[in-house]
Amino acid sequence: MSLLFLFSCCPPEVVTFPQNVEQVSEIAILCNDNEIPLIPFGSGTGLEGGINAVKGGVCVDLTHMNEILSVNPEDFDCTVQSGVTRMQLNNYLRDTGLWFPIDPGADASLCGMCSTSASGTNAVRYGTMRENVLNLEVVLADGRVINTAGKGRRTKKTSAGYNLTNLFVGSEGTLGIITKASLKLFGIPEATVSAVCHFPDVQGAVDTTVQVLQCGIPIARIEFLDEVSIDAVNKYSKMDMKVAPSLFLEFTGTPSSLDEQAALVADLCSMNNGSDFKWAKDPEERSHLWKARHDILYACMALKPGSKPYSTDVCVPVSKLPEIIKRSKEEITKAGVCDSFMLGHVGDGNFHTLFLADPNNPEEVQIVKDVSNKIAEMSLEMNGTCTGEHGIGQGKRELLVQEIGETGIQVMKQIKQTLDPKGIMNPAKVFY
Ligand SMILES: Cc1cc2nc3c(=O)[nH]c(=O)nc-3n(C[C@H](O)[C@H](O)[C@H](O)COP(=O)(O)OP(=O)(O)OC[C@H]3O[C@@H](n4cnc5c(N)ncnc54)[C@H](O)[C@@H]3O)c2cc1C
Numbered sequence: 072m073s074l075l076f077l078f079s080c081c082p083p084e085v086v087t088f089p090q091n092v093e094q095v096s097e098i099a100i101l102c103n104d105n106e107i108p109l110i111p112f113g114s115g116t117g118l119e120g121g122i123n124a125v126k127g128g129v130c131v132d133l134t135h136m137n138e139i140l141s142v143n144p145e146d147f148d149c150t151v152q153s154g155v156t157r158m159q160l161n162n163y164l165r166d167t168g169l170w171f172p173i174d175p176g177a178d179a180s181l182c183g184m185c186s187t188s189a190s191g192t193n194a195v196r197y198g199t200m201r202e203n204v205l206n207l208e209v210v211l212a213d214g215r216v217i218n219t220a221g222k223g224r225r226t227k228k229t230s231a232g233y234n235l236t237n238l239f240v241g242s243e244g245t246l247g248i249i250t251k252a253s254l255k256l257f258g259i260p261e262a263t264v265s266a267v268c269h270f271p272d273v274q275g276a277v278d279t280t281v282q283v284l285q286c287g288i289p290i291a292r293i294e295f296l297d298e299v300s301i302d303a304v305n306k307y308s309k310m311d312m313k314v315a316p317s318l319f320l321e322f323t324g325t326p327s328s329l330d331e332q333a334a335l336v337a338d339l340c341s342m343n344n345g346s347d348f349k350w351a352k353d354p355e356e357r358s359h360l361w362k363a364r365h366d367i368l369y370a371c372m373a374l375k376p377g378s379k380p381y382s383t384d385v386c387v388p389v390s391k392l393p394e395i396i397k398r399s400k401e402e403i404t405k406a407g408v409c410d411s412f413m414l415g416h417v418g419d420g421n422f423h424t425l426f427l428a429d430p431n432n433p434e435e436v437q438i439v440k441d442v443s444n445k446i447a448e449m450s451l452e453m454n455g456t457c458t459g460e461h462g463i464g465q466g467k468r469e470l471l472v473q474e475i476g477e478t479g480i481q482v483m484k485q486i487k488q489t490l491d492p493k494g495i496m497n498p499a500k501v502f503y
Contacts, residue, residue: 077120077381077436077439077440077466078120078123078464078465078466080123081123081124081125081127082124083108083110083124083127083128083129083130084124084127084128084129085128085129085130086112086129086130086132087129087130087131087132088132088134088135089131089133089135089136090135090136091136092136092208092210092216092250092251095131095133095136095210095248095250096210096214096215096216097214098129098131099210099211099212099213099214099248100213100214102128102129102212102495103212103213103214103493103495106493106495107128107129107495108124108126108127108128108129108495108496108497108498109128109129109131109212109248109495109496109497110122110123110124110128110129110130110131110244110497111130111131111133111186111244111248111249111497112130112131112132112133112134113133113134113153113154113179113180113182113183113184113186114134114154114156114177114178114179114180114183116175116177116178116179116183117179117183117187117461117462117464118382118384118461118464119187119458119461119462119463119464119465119466119467120464120465120466120500121186121187121243121244121462121464121465121497121500123465125465125498125499125500126498126499128495128498131248133152133153133154133180133182133248133250134154134180135154136152136153136154136250137152137154137155137156137159138151138152138155139151139152139155139159139160139163140152140251142163142164142167142169142256143225144167144168144169144256146225147169147255147256147257147258148205148225148253148254148255148256149164149171149253149254149256150206150225150251150252150253150254151181151182151251151252151254152182152250152251153180153181153182153183153248153249153250153251153252154180154182155180155181155182156178156179156180156181157171157173157174157175157178157179157181157184158178159178160181164256168258168259169256169257169258169259170256170257170259171203171254171255171256171257172193172196172197172257173189173190173191173193173194173197173198173199173200173203174191174192174193175189175190175191175460176191176192176365176368181252181254182207182249182250182251182252184200185200185204185207185239185240185249185252186239186240186241186242186243186244186249186462187200187241187243187460187461187462188200188201188240188241188460188462189460190416190419190421190459190460191416191460192292192294192361192364192416193291193292194416194418194419194421194460195284195290195291195292195293195416195418195419196289196290196291196292196323197257199460200240200241201237201240201241202255203254203255204236204237204240204252204253204254204255205220205224205225205226205227205236205253205254205255206218206219206220206221206224206225206236206252206253207219207220207236207239207240207249207251207252207253208249208250208251208252209239209246209247209248209249209250210247210248210250211246211247211490211491212247212490212491212492212493212495212496216250217235217247219235219236219238219239220235220236220253224253225253227255238486241462242501243462243463243464243497243500243501244496244497244500245487245491245496245497245500245501245502246486246487246490246491246496247490247491247496248496260291260323260324261323261324261325261326262323262324262325262326262329263291263321263322263323263329263354263357264321264322264329264333264350264351264352264357265319265320265321265322265350265351265352265356265357265360265361266319266320266321266322266333266336266337266348266349266350266351267312267317267318267319267320267347267348267349267351267360268317268318268320268337268340268345268346268347268348268349269301269312269313269315269316269317269345269346269347270315270316270317270318270340270343270344270345270346271315271316271344272316273295273297273316273392273393273396273397274393275316275343275344275345276295276316276317276318276343276345276417277295277389277392277393277417278343279318279336279339279340279342279343279345280293280295280318280389280392280417280418281389281390282339282342282343283336283339283418284389284418286335286339288322288332288335288336289322289323289324289332290320290321290322290332290336290418291321291322291323292319292320292321292361292418293318293319293320293321293416293417293418294318294319294320294364294414294415294416294417295316295317295318295392295413295414295415295417295422296316296317296319296364296367296413296414297316297396297412297413297414298314298315298316298317299411299412299413300367300370300371300412300413300414300425301313301314301315301317302314303367303370303371303373303374303412304363304364304366304367304370306370306373306374307363307366307369307370307373308359308362308363308366308370310359310363312347313346313347318340318345318417319360319361319364320336321357321361322336333350367412367414367425368380368382368425371410371412371425371427372427374410374427375410375427377429378410378427378428378429378430379427379428379429379430380425380426380427381425381426381428381439381443382423382424382425382426382461383423383424383426383443383446383447384421384423384457384458384459384460384461385421385422385446385447385449385450385455385456385457385458385459386419386420386421386422386450386455386456386458386459386460387420387450387453387454387455387456388420388453388454388455389417389418389419389420391420391453391454391455392415392417392420392422394453395422395446395449395450395453395455396413396422398449399413399424399446399449400413402442402445402446402449403424403442406438406441406442407438408426408438408439408442410426410427410428411424411425411426411427412424412425413425416459416460419459420455420459421459421460424442424443424446426439426442426443443466444470447467447470448470448473451470451473451474456474457470457471457473457474462501463500463501464500464501465499465500468500468501468502468503471501471502480502483501483502484502487502
């Protein structure tokens with residue numbers, strides 16, 4: 072399924088399937104010598120057109136490099152090749168009592184997740200990829216191989232020189248090809264409880280979120296869905312939740328700490344006029360609830376057969392969420408867009424507006440583009456970002472200039488020029 076109705080599909084001229092870092096390096100040398108574009112491919116779940124071969128060239132499909140190289144349970148870390156996906160890793164880890172919690176919903180490759188600085192529903196507790204990568208092996212445009220923290224190193228802290236690791240996290244394949252990642256792992260929590268609560272308005276849901284964070288409650292997930300999204304979820308996942316702005320919550324810890332946390336959050340919800348607070352304690356009920364949340368894209372698409380989705384991805388300081396959601400809804404109504412759904416990783420101030428449009432109707436596509444841009448510009452006005460987790464890709468290059476400023480962009484381009492002087496790495500992404 073292509074999710075990219077905003078970008079026309081540009082296939083590469085050649086697809087390669089390297090088996091190891093030496094082959095990736097050889098491909099890079101060949102492409103660099105001949106000035107041929109090189110486009111890394113993880114698992115193709117990215118949402119901003121990152122794998123589109125806009126200028127043709129060679130796609131480096133990393134799916135065959137799918138070995139889990141080491142797991143160090145006593146150090147809470149592991150090292151994986153680029154094609155390993157997060158579900159593959161978590162299945163492998165199951166017997167160790169450990170897991171890798173960053174969860175973008177899709178079963179993305181872990182190095183693709185490094186490339187877009189992915190996060191998702193667990194970021195409020197565990198952070199994003201930026202906080203969870205210890206070291207990366209990267210093949211540069213000219214074929215040189217570097218280890219961003221030094222070969223074999225996997226410490227939780229370092230003050231040694233520039234932070235090369237986080238230079239490559241979020242670089243979307245424009246600086247090099249990540250062939251190996253060392254990642255932090257965490258203990259699987261002893262007990263988990265989920266809940267849903269419904270509110271008369273967005274403000275009540277956001278106020279509850281802010282108060283939960285202020286009280287220092289170690290919430291594992293706190294997700295917002297507007298009433299239209301709840302309606303779609305009810306229909307698709309055969310549920311009967313109250314059709315209202317809602318919070319999906321998850322608590323983890325010891326059984327006794329859970330009772331305490333959950334009781335406190337239930338009080339906060341009712342103080343903010345939340346109602347129908349409903350627990351999901353048994354694993355099956357919990358997984359049905361979160362599967363329904365993760366299936367939201369498909370739930371919305373089912374309402375308009377033949378449509379394609381596009382998701383905005385702004386992130387604002389949490390206190391600004393009610394204002395941006397209200398103003399976004401106003402913009403959507405003004406533009407006459409009928410199919411839109413709002414949901415968010417509300418604990419981080421990150422929210423998505425999901426639009427459905429007919430890809431063959433240029434007028435409808437243009438309206439979605441315009442409203443999405445408007446929402447991103449409002450986020451920038453509120454000291455937010457145009458992308459909390461999906462990246463810049465093709466569609467947000469102009470917004471990046473507005474967000475970072477001309478001088479910041481110049482510095483980014485100087486870094487790019489140093490690492491990729493011939494401009495072969497994933498051209499026409501991130502910058503023009
Ligand atoms: C249903 C659905 C829900 C999603 N929800 C979320 C969410 O909640 N949070 C979130 O963060 N994302 C979400 N995403 C987006 C997506 O899963 C992430 O962007 C993910 O990080 C992409 O990983 P990938 O392996 O599929 O990368 P790809 O799509 O293959 O590539 C993405 C970009 O990274 C580059 N790249 C890939 N692998 C490498 C590599 N090894 N080295 C260098 N560059 C590389 C590519 O060139 C491209 O620019 C969702 C996607 C879907 C389909």
